[in-house]
Amino acid sequence: xKEGVRYTGIASEEELKNSxxxxxxxxxxxxxxxxxxxxxxxxCNPCEGTCPFGAITIGDPITNLPHLNETLCTGCGTCVAMCxxxxxxxxxxxxxxxxxxTFPFExxxxxxxxxxxxxxxxxxxxxxxxxxxxxxxxxxxxxTCVVTISxxxxxxxxxxxxxxxxxQTPMELAEQKERASQxxxxxxxxxxxxxxxxxxxxxxxxxxxxxxxRAGMGLCQGKSCERLVARILSEKLGRPLAEFLPATYRAPVxxxxxxxxxxxxxKE
Amino acid sequence: xxxxxxxxxxxxxxxxxxxKMVTIYYQGQPILAREGxxxxxxxxxxxxKAFRKTVHRHEPRGVFCAIxxxxxxxxxxxxxxxxxxxxxxxxxxMQLEPQDGYGRRKVDxxxxx
Amino acid sequence: MKRLSTEIxxxxxxxxxxxxxxxxxxxxxKVTLIDENALPGGQLFKQIHKFFGSKEHLAGVxxxxxxxxxxxxxxxxDAEVMLSGTAYGLFRDMTxxxxxxxxxxxxxxxxxxxxxxGKENYMDFPGSTLPGVMGAGAAQxxxxxxxxxxxxxxxxxxxxxxxxxxxxxxxxxxxxxxALVEAAPAIGGYGVHAGKIRRAGVPILTSHTIKExxxxxxxxxxxxxxxxxxxxxxxxxxxxIAADTVCLAVGLNPMTELAHMAGCGFxxxxxxxxxxxxxxxxxxxxxxxxxxxxxxxxxxxASSAMEEGKLAGIAAAASxxxxxxxxxxxxKDEVQVRLSALRTxxxxxxxxxxxxxxxxxxxxxxxxxxxxxx
Numbered sequence: 001x002k003e004g005v006r007y008t009g010i011a012s013e014e015e016l017k018n019s020x021x022x023x024x025x026x027x028x029x030x031x032x033x034x035x036x037x038x039x040x041x042x043x044c045n046p047c048e049g050t051c052p053f054g055a056i057t058i059g060d061p062i063t064n065l066p067h068l069n070e071t072l073c074t075g076c077g078t079c080v081a082m083c084x085x086x087x088x089x090x091x092x093x094x095x096x097x098x099x100x101x102t103f104p105f106e107x108x109x110x111x112x113x114x115x116x117x118x119x120x121x122x123x124x125x126x127x128x129x130x131x132x133x134x135x136x137x138x139x140x141x142x143x144t145c146v147v148t149i150s151x152x153x154x155x156x157x158x159x160x161x162x163x164x165x166x167x168q169t170p171m172e173l174a175e176q177k178e179r180a181s182q183x184x185x186x187x188x189x190x191x192x193x194x195x196x197x198x199x200x201x202x203x204x205x206x207x208x209x210x211x212x213x214r215a216g217m218g219l220c221q222g223k224s225c226e227r228l229v230a231r232i233l234s235e236k237l238g239r240p241l242a243e244f245l246p247a248t249y250r251a252p253v254x255x256x257x258x259x260x261x262x263x264x265x266x267k268e
Numbered sequence: 269x270x271x272x273x274x275x276x277x278x279x280x281x282x283x284x285x286x287x288k289m290v291t292i293y294y295q296g297q298p299i300l301a302r303e304g305x306x307x308x309x310x311x312x313x314x315x316x317k318a319f320r321k322t323v324h325r326h327e328p329r330g331v332f333c334a335i336x337x338x339x340x341x342x343x344x345x346x347x348x349x350x351x352x353x354x355x356x357x358x359x360x361x362m363q364l365e366p367q368d369g370y371g372r373r374k375v376d377x378x379x380x381x
Numbered sequence: 382m383k384r385l386s387t388e389i390x391x392x393x394x395x396x397x398x399x400x401x402x403x404x405x406x407x408x409x410x411k412v413t414l415i416d417e418n419a420l421p422g423g424q425l426f427k428q429i430h431k432f433f434g435s436k437e438h439l440a441g442v443x444x445x446x447x448x449x450x451x452x453x454x455x456x457x458x459d460a461e462v463m464l465s466g467t468a469y470g471l472f473r474d475m476t477x478x479x480x481x482x483x484x485x486x487x488x489x490x491x492x493x494x495x496x497x498x499g500k501e502n503y504m505d506f507p508g509s510t511l512p513g514v515m516g517a518g519a520a521q522x523x524x525x526x527x528x529x530x531x532x533x534x535x536x537x538x539x540x541x542x543x544x545x546x547x548x549x550x551x552x553x554x555x556x557x558x559x560a561l562v563e564a565a566p567a568i569g570g571y572g573v574h575a576g577k578i579r580r581a582g583v584p585i586l587t588s589h590t591i592k593e594x595x596x597x598x599x600x601x602x603x604x605x606x607x608x609x610x611x612x613x614x615x616x617x618x619x620x621x622i623a624a625d626t627v628c629l630a631v632g633l634n635p636m637t638e639l640a641h642m643a644g645c646g647f648x649x650x651x652x653x654x655x656x657x658x659x660x661x662x663x664x665x666x667x668x669x670x671x672x673x674x675x676x677x678x679x680x681x682x683a684s685s686a687m688e689e690g691k692l693a694g695i696a697a698a699a700s701x702x703x704x705x706x707x708x709x710x711x712x713k714d715e716v717q718v719r720l721s722a723l724r725t726x727x728x729x730x731x732x733x734x735x736x737x738x739x740x741x742x743x744x745x746x747x748x749x750x751x752x753x754x755x
Contacts, residue, residue, distance in 0.1 A: 005572030008579070009579040042726055046435070049436055085573025106279045108277045143443075164581060182506065183509065183510050189322050220338050224337075224338050227634060252467075252478070254469050255352065264382045281429060312530075330512025333501065337500050354522075
């Protein structure tokens, strides 16, 4: 299994090390500080503008990774709420035993101060218990709640969220049923086999398939199947997808009541 | 009937606002619906997933695109077949029948206009 | 049939169409905005996450709030809005056929902006038509607009931003996402979106696919399997996941029927979703007076659709003489700066290259044909 955010959705140690948003261990001991786990160059910069203390810099272009100035950062948590990617956390290294981790939380129900919760790591695995010490949800955060939990110090680099409460409904694994046929055109109920047969009979275009099989002539007018038909043509004839032009479109291109047109024509 | 599938509470959108409820009838069975919601939403909330049977294979179909593109969710609504239930809104007293195949117009007192 | 006329007709009131209408109307043009839905806003109102980008792109604002703001601006403008109006065809002399409830209209326009948006791709596998298999966008509409869960146990196919975001939103609505399955060896969308659902415990299974969906009359479970580098199922790796809902997030493609009917020139660019209409930096197609904006020009995201809409609105108004070329250029340049900012970085580069190619092919077309052709 390859590591890294592209493969697992989790930034690797290497990626975090090479980013510019991780504060020093010494700074974490001085009070809460932002930990910016943003390791991909995406067009996004609200963190820069939102920090009241100018502690985050992105600059131009807006795909730059954010730089944290750990001295300017006060650990206020505004950026935690405002990052659209929810990639910013706060860590507060309180003592040898205890640490606080702050994270964005957008699930219902919200936790309350004092709640005991399951603290989870970046993969959603429960690593320890946590106690909710702060829940902030002012209007300015636009419903991204900022939750702080107290955890054993040893887990401060792992814990990045808490388990949400799920309304459980048991789900029985059903027995595997007889396989349904593989439909390509949903409206006219044509299988891959039907399309391939038409190609064997000489169809080389989407229109050719349409005339032979009615694929694309049903109610949705090819909106679901056309690209699948193009793919089958491309695979079977060994020609690039670009060659398969869409079928000829004629009015009406959307489902309408023909009665309306007929009625209105009579009046004219 | 399955448990209620309505999203009553939501961390971003808040609690589901109160709304006038109307009664629609699915195969004669009354179902409570929120005024102004699409028929498909009211049926899904009631745990009904199969809306029609197809023309050739008589296989069940339900909501697929939910924005009026695919036509999988058609039903007979107040006697009129081929109504896309994802873009048609509930009305009090509405009669819904699953459509089998092309469906036929069924309106008391002759053809519907 | 009733005949109507307008200066700029815009088809589609999603992010692109709304921005085009607001912009063109602000500049003084008579605008008619047509949408088949009962409410404007397109798919913006189901986007409940905070948008990316910078302040100018309304970053940090949730999609539905952007929708509300646009509708307020539309309300203040003089644009005429025709809702529940299905544009079913584009005919000679810049005439659009529209059916609105029981009325039939032929709307003639001096300029037409097509902003019909995109549609979700579909996958065929055994069981793909069972009730409970649906587009990720369909599930998103159900939970965020209609506030109804399509099911409680979901398997998501596809790890682009749509698959990642809708997985997150399904959990926000109270559902469980049992797994996210991705055929490619890497995650397609932003790492930060993936990180959110990983922290919630959702396994992201790369190099996996859905082999089949089973159930008696509705989805009861999914058989997933590992795939090799050529996307072939590796026998013996199959396993079952109990689920009542399967969401397909396997990309989108442009809704281009009307552009085809109008005779617009097309080109094939897979990075933009397939066959897309050729257009210049004014968003004007090969047919004079017909503009395109948003996903119809190539699938991107709402932020870029809004900018393209503004561009088309400004260009169409300028071509009608509502502002001089100099002022138009100034306004368009501002939009272009914001637009290219959205197409930077590792994720945007592919689209930027494709958009540049699209416009280069447009230029080649004009050179070859000696100008636009009606």
